[in-house]
Amino acid sequence: MEISNFMRDEHRRCDDAFAKAEQAVNRGDFTEALKYFEEFMIDTLKHFDKEEEILFPAFEEVTGNTEGPTRVMRYEHNQARGLFEELKKAIDQSDKARFFSVADTLMILLQQHNMKEEQMLYAMCDRVLAPQAHQLVERMRTH
Numbered sequence: 001m002e003i004s005n006f007m008r009d010e011h012r013r014c015d016d017a018f019a020k021a022e023q024a025v026n027r028g029d030f031t032e033a034l035k036y037f038e039e040f041m042i043d044t045l046k047h048f049d050k051e052e053e054i055l056f057p058a059f060e061e062v063t064g065n066t067e068g069p070t071r072v073m074r075y076e077h078n079q080a081r082g083l084f085e086e087l088k089k090a091i092d093q094s095d096k097a098r099f100f101s102v103a104d105t106l107m108i109l110l111q112q113h114n115m116k117e118e119q120m121l122y123a124m125c126d127r128v129l130a131p132q133a134h135q136l137v138e139r140m141r142t143h
C-alpha cells in the first residue's frame, strides 16, 4: 500500500468521528459528543505521533531537509493539540457556543494541514520513500 493512501484513510476516519461529535453537540447530547470527540482525539493524536516519530524522520533522513515541510507540519500539530484541550473543556462544561467557535478554528486548521500533507508531503514521501514504503506503512499500522 502506498504511504499516501494509508495516511489519507486515517485523515478520513478522524474526520468522520469529529463530524459525529459535532452532530451530538448540536443535539445537545454531550455524553455522546464526549464519546466521539475522544475517539477523534485519540486517533488524531496517534496519527500525529506516527508522522512525527516514523514518517517525518524517514523523510528528513532521505532528503536531508529538517527545516522544510515537516517542521511546518509539527508546528501545526502543536496548534491542533492546544485546540483539542479547549474542545474537551467546552464539552465538559456543555458549552455549545464555545465548542462550535473552537471547532471552526480547528476544522480550518486541520483541513488546510491535511490538504498540504496529501497534495504535497505524502506525494513527496511516495516518491522518495518508495523503497521502504511497505515497511513504513507496517510500522505505522502497528504503532
Ligand SMILES: [Fe+2]
Pocket (backbone or CB within 6 Å): 048, 051, 073, 077, 113, 117
Ligand atoms: Fe500531520
Ligand SMILES: [Fe+2]
Pocket (backbone or CB within 6 Å): 007, 011, 047, 051, 114, 117
Ligand atoms: Fe496527517
